[in-house]
Amino acid sequence: MSILPILLHPDAHLKKVCAPIASVDAEVKALAANMLATMYDAPGVGLAGPQVGILKRILVMDCSGREEEEPNPTVIINPQIVWSSEEESVYNEGCLSLPELYEDVIRPAEVRVQFLDQTGAEREKHYKGLWATCVQHEIDHLDGVLFIDHLSRMKRSMLTKKMIKYKKDLLKEEDDG
Ligand code: NI
Numbered sequence: 001m002s003i004l005p006i007l008l009h010p011d012a013h014l015k016k017v018c019a020p021i022a023s024v025d026a027e028v029k030a031l032a033a034n035m036l037a038t039m040y041d042a043p044g045v046g047l048a049g050p051q052v053g054i055l056k057r058i059l060v061m062d063c064s065g066r067e068e069e070e071p072n073p074t075v076i077i078n079p080q081i082v083w084s085s086e087e088e089s090v091y092n093e094g095c096l097s098l099p100e101l102y103e104d105v106i107r108p109a110e111v112r113v114q115f116l117d118q119t120g121a122e123r124e125k126h127y128k129g130l131w132a133t134c135v136q137h138e139i140d141h142l143d144g145v146l147f148i149d150h151l152s153r154m155k156r157s158m159l160t161k162k163m164i165k166y167k168k169d170l171l172k173e174e175d176d177g
Contacts, residue, residue: 001037004052008170009097009163015144018055020078024120028058032075032118035060044096046134048141051097059138063130075118079139082124084108091133093147099166101159105150107136 007013021028031054039047039060046061057078064072089109094102110128113135117123127135137147148156 001033003041004034004038006038006042006047006051006096007053008099008167009095009146009148010160011097013050013053013055014097014141014146016050016055017144018049018057018142020057021116024077024116024118028077029118032058032060032077036062036073036075039096042096045130046138047096048138050141050144057142059135059142061131061134061138063134065130076113076135076138077116077118077120079113079115079135079142081111081136081139082114083112085110089133091130093133093137095137095147097146098148098159098163101148101162103147103151103155103159105133105137105147107133107150111136113139 035047035049035052035058038052039045039062045063045065046059048059049056059076059079061074061076062072064070085108087109088106090104090106092102093105109132110126111132112124112126114122114124140146148159151159
């Protein structure tokens with residue numbers, strides 16, 4: 001397994017609509033394993049294909065997080081949200097492509113998602129709580145949408161400016177070091 005480099009906003013890959021995966025073959029399985037390793041290493045609770053430069057409809061997540069809970073590595077391929085609750089929830093979201101930035105985002109509190117798992121089997125799952133927020137955030141990535149796209153234009157441009165500076169500082173550190 002290998003840790004993949006995570007692309008940072010702004011990056012053209014993060015604005016693309018991703019293509020469905022035709023078959024869950026060995027290459028896709030290896031990608032899923034690498035994406036999970038990359039997500040745990042970051043660490044984060046979710047990671048989508050375009051964040052590692054793969055413009056395909058695949059995401060991984062694990063929102064189990066709390067001490068006594070067993071890890072629950074989840075691979076979701078070609079997801080479709082087939083139902084969303086009318087009830088909404090607010091969560092202070094972050095993203096591995098926008099490190100250190102967090103903003104409140106409003107989304108449906110619960111969703112039902114159809115997808116293929118890492119074995120290629122068709123699944124349908126009901127998500128609520130952090131899992132629901134996370135799966136919607138990651139599915140957004142597959143359509144070139146970032147959590148900041150749910151905010152006002154002013155907030156979005158402020159956060160984008162912060163990211164441009166963050167990336168510039170990173171480059172400078174690499175040059176100096
Ligand atoms: Ni994200």
